Amino acid sequence: MNNISTKLIHQGREQATASFSVNPPLVRASTTVFPDLASYKASYQGLAFETPRYGRSGTSTVMEFQSAMAAISNAESCIATSCGLTACLSVLAAYAKPGRQILIQRDVYGPVKAFADSELAQLGVEVEYFANEQELDSLIDNHTSLIYTEVPTSLTMKLIDIKKISAIAKSHQVPHACDATWGTPVFFDAHRFGINLAIHAATKYINGHSDVLLGAITGSYQDLQLVRDYCQLHGNYAAPDSCWLALRGLRTxxxxxxxxxxxxxxxxxxxxxxxxxxxxxxxxxxxxxxxxxxxxxxxxxxxxxxxxxxxxxxxxxxxxxxxxxxxxxxxxxxxxxxxxxxxxxxxxxxxxxxxxxxxxxxxxxxxxxxxxxxxxxxxxxxxxxx
Ligand SMILES: Cc1ncc(COP(=O)(O)O)c(C=O)c1O
Incomplete structure (x- = not known):
């Protein structure tokens, strides 16, 4: 099942078989209950957002959506968030440490810039903006903790050479996060270009019907770890209803x-x-x-x-x-x-x-x-x- 059109149809339907239906059931839950103490304990040994333990960590519906997103993105894992903006901000905040630097592409989605200029600055994070790979190269150093891009930029629709940005990021061992909402995994194979964390406002094309707010971040388990911890600590979770609708959106x-x-x-x-x-x-x-x-x-x-x-x-x-x-x-x-x-x-x-x-x-x-x-x-x- 290598072709994305096929994956869009078949991924994220694991629970459907058990319910004898085409689509997986919508599972809403604040509370998860376990058959015995051993399974309760085991749930806390797994990763947050990958193992049902409490509603905030996701129900099977959320996990179906996440696994479909990971599969179509050729990524190991995915974390769904309450909306696209919280996906962007959770990535930035997870990599924000006082005294460190975050490098952000100019002309990114306005609310991301607003957050960087206010909250990140207050956290003691140095925020610098770059327009191209030359500017990035001159800014990056050993206190850079994240590079953040968006393709194309909101409103101005500019493209940056993502492959070169990833190469610079890699040579300094700095993760590269990119808002890939416009292209979706169908038109933009983010991880193939060396992007570590691909951010999607699933609110847009992935759901596609203007009735859901939802975010998703895909990447390897390792690259997602700080984001996972951050989302868990801050209660940033995705509603099962939103994930169920977005799963339906994925099919088309x-x-x-x-x-x-x-x-x-x-x-x-x-x-x-x-x-x-x-x-x-x-x-x-x-x-x-x-x-x-x-x-x-x-x-x-x-x-x-x-x-x-x-x-x-x-x-x-x-x-x-x-x-x-x-x-x-x-x-x-x-x-x-x-x-x-x-x-x-x-x-x-x-x-x-x-x-x-x-x-x-x-x-x-x-x-x-x-x-x-x-x-x-x-x-x-x-x-x-x-
Ligand atoms: C490129 C981009 N990223 C992120 C977002 C935020 O998504 P949401 O509205 O789901 O918070 C938007 C919304 O307009 C967007 O255009």
Whole structure:
């Protein structure tokens, strides 16, 4: 069972056989009970999040989701967390030690930067940002405890050479954690590129239906150990209901992504010819400065990308957004539906400064008919011309 499409269908269904059903049962529990004292004791000898012992350590449903995620990621293990953000922050916090340094890629997901600048700084961790492998090389030293990247970066959609980052990390024996949410394990084989800890907001494509918050971190037992300890100490656990829904989402992940990709590429190409669009930020376009890197790292393109509109005043911009009927105005992405988000909340994503009056927006291209989506955008663009 080497192909990921097959793994997506068959992994994480171990408990299904016992219940004579296709899907494993949803097991909700705060309390786990044991047949005898020996099995109770044995449960505490196993790893947290791998052995049922108390609800916070996961039920069989959580473990099914984790084992499916590990299998599709070609990793030994996975820890599910309450949401994508807690997955990111648990990794950072687990490797945070006073007097140590954490190196973070510029333009990462805004709340990660906010956490690094406030909480990590208060813990006495030195946080530095880098834009490329040269900057990383000049910053890394023997007090670096973690390198943290994201591919592509939120909103600005920049790619960094992950293979080179991993090589630098390895030569200094520093673990490399990467937010791999955009590509998912279907389009981005994170561990093959030397990433030690791959972080996923399973909220997005993995669940895929905009009704769950969930995170996942994959890696080897050894690389995950500090994160496991941290999550256990801090009660960061994933709800069985979320894991059950995300397992259902996994079954169609590769099919959905193929359609997201087809629609996104079609609409991005169409947008290139629209006079209201000044720039497209999408590494999967041959015109993108990151196109070659994208080809090396990814086997496909997901649905979110950003566009920069021609300068317009606030009223025109509002009219444009409000006249869209198929694109919902929303912060998330990765669901079946198309979304648009004005990428202006500097307070949230303060890593990039937006030029005056230029309007950066993020689109998430959903599973609707691609021509209907173009028509919707076309209608809205007309309001910019007025
Ligand atoms: C790249 C990336 N990582 C992490 C997260 C956080 O995920 P969640 O919303 O599940 O906390 C998001 C959410 O937008 C994201 O876009």
């Amino acid at each position: 992940l590769s099919v959905r992504l193929a359609r997201h990709q087809q629609n996104a590429l079609y609409i991005a190409s169409w947008l290139k010819a629209q006079p209201q669009v000044q720039q497209l930020l999408f590494p999967a376009l041959p015109e993108s400065p990151d196109y070659q890197l994208w080809q090396q790292l990814f086997s496909g393109a997901a649905g979110p990308f950003s566009i920069e509109l021609v300068p317009c005043d606030d009223k025109q911009f509002e009219r444009f957004i409000n006249s869209l009927t198929l694109f919902g105005i929303g912060t998330s992405w990765g669901g079946f539906e198309s979304l648009i988000m004005p990428a202006v909340p500097h307070h949230l994503r303060a890593t990039t400064t937006q030029k005056h009056q230029k309007r950066l927006v993020r689109l998430h291209i959903g599973l609707e008919d691609k021509q209907d989506l173009c028509d919707d955008l076309q209608r809205a663009f007309k309001t910019l011309a007025k």
